[in-house]
Each structure stands twice: as structure tokens, then as C-alpha cells.
Amino acid sequence: MDTWATWTTAGVIAGSGGVMTEEVGTITGDLTVHTTWLEGEAAVAVQYTGASDWYTVSGSPVPADNETTGRAVHQRAVETVRSGHAARLVSEDV
Numbered sequence: 001m002d003t004w005a006t007w008t009t010a011g012v013i014a015g016s017g018g019v020m021t022e023e024v025g026t027i028t029g030d031l032t033v034h035t036t037w038l039e040g041e042a043a044v045a046v047q048y049t050g051a052s053d054w055y056t057v058s059g060s061p062v063p064a065d066n067e068t069t070g071r072a073v074h075q076r077a078v079e080t081v082r083s084g085h086a087a088r089l090v091s092e093d094v
Contacts, residue, residue, distance in 0.1 A: 015084020037070025
């Protein structure tokens with residue numbers, strides 16, 4: 001059986017310039033950040049808080065050998081979204 005975990009943080013206000021996504025480019029505003037850790041990777045997506053569509057954060061997924069690292073990726077993703085500047089994930093950030 002696979003080991004997995006997820007984390008979700010709602011109400012994250014994207015910094016100036018927003019966050020870059022694979023599907024629609026940059027998005028801004030009040031966002032929800034969701035991370036799924038599975039099989040050595042952490043996949044991060046964002047949505048407008050309260051909406052139904054999810055968008056992959058550019059640079060996702062990133063390597064995460066264990067659940068603790070997956071949680072750290074999520075926290076770093078939240079901080080990255082808050083920083084703005086068309087934020088992207090970089091595996092070296094974790």
C-alpha cells in the first residue's frame with residue numbers, strides 16, 4: 001500500500017505578481033494551496049479560495065523523500081505564493 005499525505009491552506013493572499021501555474025499562467029488574489037505527497041514527490045496546486053478548479057503550480061511536483069519533507073514543501077509553497085513575483089516551485093527551496 002502506498003503512503004501518502006495531503007495538506008491544504010486556505011486564505012493565502014498571493015503577493016504582487018501572483019503565482020505561476022501550468023494551466024492558466026499567473027493567478028493572483030485569495031488562494032488555497034494544496035499539496036499531495038505520494039511516492040517520493042510533492043505535487044502542489046492552487047485555486048481561487050471557494051472555487052472548484054485547481055491549477056498546478058509551475059515547478060510541481062518536486063522531490064520529497066518522506067512525509068516530513070512533503071510537509072516542508074507545502075509550507076514553502078505557501079510562503080512562495082505569499083511572496084508573489086510570478087512565484088514558482090524550485091526543488092532546491094526545500
